[in-house]
Amino acid sequence: MVEPLLAGASISISDFKKNPSAAIAAADGFPVAILNHNKPSAYLVPAAAWAEMVERLEDADLAALVRARADEVPVPVRLDDL
Structure with missing residues (x-):
C-alpha cells in the first residue's frame, strides 16, 4: 500500500538517530518525514x-x-454597570 508523504523531505530513522541536528538543519524550517522501512512513522516539525x-x-x-x-442579539451594557 502506498502511503502519502506529507513533507517535502524525508530521512530514514537510522540516519536520523545518527545525527538529529543535521536533519533539523537540512530541513531549513520545514517538516521532515521520519521513515521506518520506507514508510512514514513520524514527522519532525521545527x-x-x-x-x-x-x-x-x-x-x-x-x-x-x-x-x-x-x-x-447583542445585549446593551454600560461601562458604569460593570
Whole structure:
C-alpha cells in the first residue's frame, strides 16, 4: 500500500538517530518525514513551524466561534454597570 508523504523531505530513522541536528538543519524550517522501512512513522516539525500551525488552528477556532455567534442579539451594557 502506498502511503502519502506529507513533507517535502524525508530521512530514514537510522540516519536520523545518527545525527538529529543535521536533519533539523537540512530541513531549513520545514517538516521532515521520519521513515521506518520506507514508510512514514513520524514527522519532525521545527518549533517555528509548529508555533505557526498552532496559531493558525487557534485563529480557525476563533473564526468559527465568531461565525457561530454572528446571529446573536447583542445585549446593551454600560461601562458604569460593570
